[in-house]
Amino acid sequence: MSDTHAQTVPFVRDTMLPSAAPPIRESGAVRWMRENLFSGPVNTILTLLGLLIVWFLIATFWDWFAHSVWNASSLNECREIITATWGDTARGACFAVIRERWNQYLFGFYPRELYWRPTMTFGLLMVALAPVLFSASLTIRRVVLAITAVVTLWAMVVLGAPVVWLAFAVLVLAGGGYLSERNITWLLPFSALYPLLGVWLLWGGSLWGPIFVLVGPALGWVAWRLLSRVSGLLATVAAILVTLVFWMVLAGDATGDAERMLSLSIESVRSDRFGGFLLSLTIGVAGIALSLPLGIVLALARQSDMFLIKSLSVIFIEFIRGVPLITLLFVASLLLNYFLPPGTSFDIILRVIIMVTIFAAAYMAEVIRGGLAALPKGQYEAADALGLDYWKAQRLIVLPQALKISIPGIVSTFIGMFKDTTLVTFVGLYDPLKSMSDAVRANIEWKGIYWEPFIFVGGIFFLICFGMSRYSMYLERRLQRDHR
């Protein structure tokens, strides 16, 4: 064949034909459908079943949503409007109840003229969370802070906040934005002070209370500095003792005296006025913030070599995980006055927060223990080989990796706990789901309204929980250090 060449071959193509378009079955939407919807008999059946489900859902609910009424003052008025507009047999949603009663679902029985206070508290919460949650990305921080600022200030103006407090909010938000641009870690002191500020804004009362709470650790620090040259241990013990003694003995009287000298108080709101999502978020945020550190301590205790510490934490974790949250809430509402010295009683919301916290902490401990167990033993040995002591090894080597592994579990514990805040209805608090809906239905105007409040409340829960799970995915991606 060696003599076969261009001259001896009768025809040689020297220009290529333009490539033909692929067959219609193999391109565009048709191909996508062939591959993703009708790739085989089973998939075809499933797709048709899916279409059937979608059609059924639309056929059942479309009219109801399409015929929704937003402007009415009672369920009967809603029905009259629906009948008048769409005929006798039409059924429609009456979202007017949300328009009329949104404030109860969001704030419970919080005084109406003070709605701006919880609003500002949760706006500032985002500022306090920014250095913790969004420390890595300036862009996300800008978006979050900008949205927070606009929404918070708008809501405060609408809800009639006094000018002084508007100025305060503007100041904090602008300061947060400025620090976020410069160096986000400078915002951490605000995050540390936020719990006291938040509690004070929500419950009101004298500003001297939180100030004297702060004075305790400050005095403790002074004691530690004075004694730390003598003995480290002695200094630590002294610092804790000084703080506790100040809180228990002096802080209460000092608050009263200071208040008499210079009154710095805002109108106080009792716990039984809390309700709706204000209650859920208060319990949820406090529980989340407290249960993570407690869970870490419990997990470390369970992994400890010390027999007594290990057994105590195993007993505690297994006991809490073995009983339903409802029974713990009953303990909080019925039994705590048996366990405390006669005559003491403290706030029901605080009791519930404590119970929810230890409940979530037990689950958290198990999640984190999984992360600790998943860490290769070499990491512990390497930390020992570097001569790090226990706490340094945990803080610098072990926990950062273990917590990273357990992020999905930690966040789903948070989500579970936030959903469980609805159970406070069974100890007489006004959760947005049951008690508040029952309270709204107790009025003659809204008797018999079920679905609209469920949709409203469920939608808000969905947004928050879904947002948390998406955030955990983002965090996992961000903290991924290995190369794939």
Add this chain to the structure above:
Amino acid sequence: MTDVPAPAHAPFRLSMLVNDRRYRSLTFQVIVFILVMAAGWWLIDNTIRNLALMGKSFDFGFLWSRAGYDISQTPIPYTADDTHLRASVVGLLNTLIVAVLGCIAATVLGVIVGVSRLSKSWLFARLMTVFVEIFRNMPLLLWILIVYAIFTEIMPPPNAYRGDDPAASMIFFDHVALTNRYTSIPTLAMTNDPGSLDLGARITFNWATIAFVVALVGGWFIRRAILSHAQTMQDRTGDRPVTWWKNLAVMTVPSLVLIWVFGLHFEAPSLQGFNFTGGLNVSNSLVALWLALTLYTAAFIAEIVRAGILSVSRGQSEAAFALGLRPNRTMNLVILPQALRVIIPPLISQYLNLTKNSSLAIAVGYMDLRGTLGGTTLNQTGRELEAIVLMMLTYLVLSLIISSGMNVFNARVKLKER
């Protein structure tokens, strides 16, 4: 190379309790022990003083006094004249009923949804994702209330089924009637009732039930014997005897014979006057609680199943195919054992969660353990401390039993590693 002299044995000093690693953990444990003991003593002392102030005592005698309240669903005979103890047992059984039914249904639904999420049908997989996300991200209480409201507000009253042209009709070929007070389902009936075995305390077991259990368990053991015989034959001769029809026979024939002997049949409910009779009228609180627990837990189980299947790498099934295993053998011998190892532990905790979540029965008035012992009994006797302690201990024991039972199962399916 010089010998390093051994460090002189330092005499014990008090500061070594804190600074020496050998003693520090001991010191620390002693301090913690003292603190825990002090806290425990403080709590107990407070409780004793409070009880004395209130003029109460700590004893469980109230369990043997007359309960005096009715329970709507009684798995064992119970009247208002029975004791609080028996009421509590009825409540516990009701908890177990809803928990077991819920675990079974949630597993079935969860596996279907979890596998469907991996389906190649884009639309169906997306629908299942929506199902999972919606049910996982809203509180269980919401689902219980919604399902209960659907039953009480939308379902027709029993008398809607009356007349020649009734407003409502029964579903499942005239076997199930959904009403706003109960769900009427067919019940099992026998023409030749063999009577019951009396266990005392008015707890009875029908002989037919016992016969069926014996038949099934016996059949299962015979099946195992047949299979092990087949294995021996295969090892000896290389030929495996055909076993499938023998297995089928020992598992089904005894039961079929028993069905024929006892004349077992379904009795569909029918409308007599204003109510359905003949069938079993299940209260809507049970149905709503069961459905809501099922849907909610199924969403979590679906995610667990999906993660388990995805955790088996593709190379495993490819290797199995390369060895010439057929698809169903691949599934049974290669994929499932590895997927189950990942699936079982979180599945156990979902079962535990479902059992504990069944205490939300309080929202629909279903009389479970919390409704009897922690509800009416507590309110009637005023013994909060004893009732709640007993209730918590019961739940704790229940959880420990479930988790230990499932751990045994887990140990059996777990891949044996070094």
